Amino acid sequence: MNIGEASKASRVSAKMIRYYEQIGLIPAAQRTASGYRAYGRVDVHRLHFIRRARDLGFSVAETSNLLSLWNDRSRQSADVKRLAQAHLAELDRRIDSMRQMAGTLKALIRCCAGDERPNCPILQILEQPDDGCVEPEARTGGVARRPHGHRLAKPASSY
Template identity: 70%
Template sequence: MNIGEASKASGVSAKMIRYYEEIGLVPPAARKESGYRAYSVNDAHRLRFIRRARDLGFSVSEIGELLGLWNDRSRHSADVKRLAQAHIAELRERIKSLDEMADTLQRLISCCAGDERPDCPILATLELPEEDAPPARVRGRNPASTGLRRKVLDQ
């Protein structure tokens, strides 16, 4: 099948198929006499596997590990389970970080009058030096706060 057919069969765009080939997630496709790529049914299965793993948020390197396990018929399911559990822990950490960002933004929104006045605590906070601004991302807690930060966040 050509790249368009492989794309349709797998749900992966032709551009991404080329990219996955370039980075080694997909082996280089065979070439027809015309020079066009020729994909097999197995290639389409591999691409579908990659797409589903991406849909679950696995990184390219994690997908490489999953593909290695998928191709290894002597694998232990415990290895796959550990990889999936580690991924869940990463997802939960990202969710926690996003929730904290949303909470910070919500506090800033509640401080903004949202009327015709030009002054806005949201914009004022965005321009603050890093040490004075509320954390946009929490990577370990830093309880050091300035009076301005406390004032904005405690309202």
């Protein structure tokens, strides 16, 4: 089957199939005489496995490890369980962080009148420099969170 058919069967986009091949997550597809990628049932099964792992939030690296374990018939289920437990712990940490963000945003929203006046406590809090008392976590694409239970300073109001 061609890449479009493999994409439909596995529910992995053709773009992602090409990407997974490029980074070595899946082996290079066989090519037809005209140079098109050709996939079989085994390839679609592997793509389905990858999609399910990615749907559960496993990173590409973790998915690669899962694929290695899946292909290793001498594996121990304890190795798979350990990987899944580590991923669950990271998900729990991220959920806690998101709950803290939501709590902070709720508090900021409550402070804002949301009217025609230009003064906005949300923007006032965002413009404040970090207090430097909390070591930032290693994050990409985000900001360090304040410790749980930290109360926001009530913004100065000029209403």
